[in-house]
Amino acid sequence: MTIGEEFGNELLVNLSRRAESLQQSLDEISADTPYPSEARTALLRILRDLTIAVIRRLEELRIGPPPPEFATIEAPAKRLGVVLNVLFRLMESLVHSDVQRIPSALVPAFEAIARQFVPDALVLVQYLWHYNFGYENLSKVFRDWQTSGLPLAQPLPASLIVLGFPMSEKDNVLLQCAFAHELGHFITQSEALENTVRVTINPGLHQAIPGETRPQLFDVILRWYREMFSDAFGLHLLGPAYFLALAEIGLQGLATPGAKHPPPYFRLTWMLELMRRLRYLDMRGNSGELTSTGRLDPVMKEHFEAWGRFLATSPAPRLSAFYHCAIEAVKEALSNIRAEVDGIVQDKGYTAERFAVEVGPLVKRILQLVPPVDGDGVPNPSFVSILNAGWVVKSTRLNDLEATVTAVDLEEKREVLRILNGLVYKAIEYRLVRQVWARAGEAMS
Amino acid sequence: MSVISSAVLKRRLFETPDERQRLYVVPILDLEGQIRVGQGAIDVRLGTEFIFTRRVQLSHIDPYSGAPEERAQHLKQYQEKIVIGLGSRMILHPQQFAIGGTLEYFRLPLDLAGMVVGRSSWGRLGLVIAMATMVHPGYTGVITLELQNLGDAPIALYPGARIGQIVFYEATGNEGIEFKDLHRGAKYVGAISAGFSRISEDAERERILRFSQHYREASRFLR
Numbered sequence: 306m307t308i309g310e311e312f313g314n315e316l317l318v319n320l321s322r323r324a325e326s327l328q329q330s331l332d333e334i335s336a337d338t339p340y341p342s343e344a345r346t347a348l349l350r351i352l353r354d355l356t357i358a359v360i361r362r363l364e365e366l367r368i369g370p371p372p373p374e375f376a377t378i379e380a381p382a383k384r385l386g387v388v389l390n391v392l393f394r395l396m397e398s399l400v401h402s403d404v405q406r407i408p409s410a411l412v413p414a415f416e417a418i419a420r421q422f423v424p425d426a427l428v429l430v431q432y433l434w435h436y437n438f439g440y441e442n443l444s445k446v447f448r449d450w451q452t453s454g455l456p457l458a459q460p461l462p463a464s465l466i467v468l469g470f471p472m473s474e475k476d477n478v479l480l481q482c483a484f485a486h487e488l489g490h491f492i493t494q495s496e497a498l499e500n501t502v503r504v505t506i507n508p509g510l511h512q513a514i515p516g517e518t519r520p521q522l523f524d525v526i527l528r529w530y531r532e533m534f535s536d537a538f539g540l541h542l543l544g545p546a547y548f549l550a551l552a553e554i555g556l557q558g559l560a561t562p563g564a565k566h567p568p569p570y571f572r573l574t575w576m577l578e579l580m581r582r583l584r585y586l587d588m589r590g591n592s593g594e595l596t597s598t599g600r601l602d603p604v605m606k607e608h609f610e611a612w613g614r615f616l617a618t619s620p621a622p623r624l625s626a627f628y629h630c631a632i633e634a635v636k637e638a639l640s641n642i643r644a645e646v647d648g649i650v651q652d653k654g655y656t657a658e659r660f661a662v663e664v665g666p667l668v669k670r671i672l673q674l675v676p677p678v679d680g681d682g683v684p685n686p687s688f689v690s691i692l693n694a695g696w697v698v699k700s701t702r703l704n705d706l707e708a709t710v711t712a713v714d715l716e717e718k719r720e721v722l723r724i725l726n727g728l729v730y731k732a733i734e735y736r737l738v739r740q741v742w743a744r745a746g747e748a749m750s
Numbered sequence: 751m752s753v754i755s756s757a758v759l760k761r762r763l764f765e766t767p768d769e770r771q772r773l774y775v776v777p778i779l780d781l782e783g784q785i786r787v788g789q790g791a792i793d794v795r796l797g798t799e800f801i802f803t804r805r806v807q808l809s810h811i812d813p814y815s816g817a818p819e820e821r822a823q824h825l826k827q828y829q830e831k832i833v834i835g836l837g838s839r840m841i842l843h844p845q846q847f848a849i850g851g852t853l854e855y856f857r858l859p860l861d862l863a864g865m866v867v868g869r870s871s872w873g874r875l876g877l878v879i880a881m882a883t884m885v886h887p888g889y890t891g892v893i894t895l896e897l898q899n900l901g902d903a904p905i906a907l908y909p910g911a912r913i914g915q916i917v918f919y920e921a922t923g924n925e926g927i928e929f930k931d932l933h934r935g936a937k938y939v940g941a942i943s944a945g946f947s948r949i950s951e952d953a954e955r956e957r958i959l960r961f962s963q964h965y966r967e968a969s970r971f972l973r
Contacts, residue, residue, distance in 0.1 A: 674857060675855065675857050681777075710930065724939065724940035735855075
């Protein structure tokens with residue numbers, strides 16, 4: 306009796322159809338990839354191999370006697386079930402990833418950033434139908450695969466990160482600075498920092514809140530730590546662009562107190578303080594009033610001073626005593642977090658000095674309605690400087706851009722935002738094109 | 751009307767401090783290859799985004815009929831945008847039409863106009879790259895190319911290939927006009943890729959549609 310007869314051929318036919326439709330989807334995906342990331346290419350190869358293997362195995366089961374390793378009926382069904390689950394899990398990551406009309410030129414840029422820390426990291430950007438930003442490591446899926454027992458022609462990628470981003474914001478290139486936060490989670494996990502934190506933060510907390518014994522307070526703060534570390538990491542990598550992106554996300558109310566994210570008020574306060582420590586801003590005397598160090602131009606200085614005033618005068622009193630207490634405790638731990646991020650980022654981050662030199666000319670170019678990238682003979686601007694220039698325009702110069710295109714009504718103003726995103730995206734894409742062009746030339750010589 | 755020489759074009763690209771006077775073309779991947787000495791043009795490369803018509807679902811295109819949103823939707827329904835990355839190619843079959851774009855992004859000063867012209871090397875294979883060839887003073891964005899294969903054999907097109915050239919002319923009489931005067935209400939400002947047609951937004955549509963009614967009335971009166 307064949308497995309097909311035992312289980313009913315219908316089941317095998319269905320499995321076979323699913324596998325075939327999977328193969329068809331793979332072909333469609335690979336046909337529409339503007340700038341395929343290495344992660345996508347690697348996954349596509351592996352998926353294709355595995356799909357073919359599954360189809361062959363199904364054919365064997367359908368037409369002949371069961372192969373010797375299928376000693377019991379449950380084993381092959383379970384094995385195929387696992388493999389198909391893995392296949393569809395990977396497909397899910399791919400289907401909503403950097404395909405068509407999505408700014409996939411960002412993927413190589415973020416992959417390059419990730420590789421500063423994890424040399425073999427592969428990044429896949431997945432778009433989510435709900436409003437969320439996320440991070441996932443596919444290593445668990447790969448482990449499932451290994452337990453399935455099917456041999457693979459392709460090696461599994463060592464570090465594959467899937468960064469999730471809301472589909473509704475797919476054209477909002479500037480908001481994609483949030484990727485740096487998710488990369489921070491990846492680094493935290495890779496570096497196994499949390500144990501260190503438990504050791505370093507706990508004594509500080511007890512010192513900051515004498516007599517406080519509630520364990521949940523410390524649990525909350527330790528949960529926040531992961532987010533705070535990622536915020537510090539993002540700010541080190543992207544500079545003011547990261548603060549401004551997170552402010553926009555926070556103001557939309559994504560993060561809520563009590564959840565795993567700290568309240569937006571606190572996150573912004575902390576990041577502003579970190580910007581001061583990174584020398585983008587300075588503190589005037591002991592008044593707590595922020596001022597510019599000269600690395601930000603006057604309009605940006607005004608913008609951040611306004612943030613400082615807003616955060617210094619608003620929502621803290623509205624937070625519950627519990628969170629207020631937690632904030633005080635965490636402030637004590639900021640130096641530890643900063644020190645850890647500094648240790649990891651060392652010379653790989655974006656500096657205030659670089660911002661001061663590079664961003665101004667790019668802003669000027671955007672205000673001329675031209676993507677801030679040149680061509681032959683002129684060095685490529687950095688990816689982070691392009692993002693920062695975009696944010697400077699969005700935060701402080703949008704009126705100038707609106708005047709350039711004479712945007713008066715609301716619809717025209719929305720159009721200006723579309724143009725700004727287009728210019729930033731195009732600059733990132735052109736930067737990539739120039740790199741590809743140069744590498745092709747080097748390969749020829 | 752005289753063609754602007756390569757030497758002047760280079761000056762307008764790189765040595766013009768006045769932003770109003772400056773010609774922007776980014777990125778020029780190979781300066782000497784794209785602006786050759788003695789020629790009066792800048793070679794442009796094929797971009798990565800294309801729009802194809804889904805002919806099997808299309809009875810005809812009537813850009814003036816229906817409500818405004820319907821008209822735009824109608825056009826998009828029959829057109830499909832695809833991306834072909836650098837290092838890949840697309841095949842344009844005989845008589846097939848596709849909308850593409852230049853890889854380069856342009857901003858023309860107010861005293862220059864451009865004309866999109868095909869390269870004879872491609873023309874000899876049967877490829878036409880532009881039907882609406884005029885690039886107006888002050889134009890800002892990627893230049894749309896209307897690609898058609900008039901030959902008998904399919905042609906492989908590679909993004910990044912030098913597909914055509916822009917010849918520049920002096921435009922006079924625009925003194926006193928600002929960029930913003932040109933951009934207000936302009937349909938394709940800041941276009942970063944080949945775009946769907948927005949002909950359904952034409953201001954004259956309403957008047958054209960009323961022609962038949964008024965023509966009948968006028969005819970009755972004349973009788």
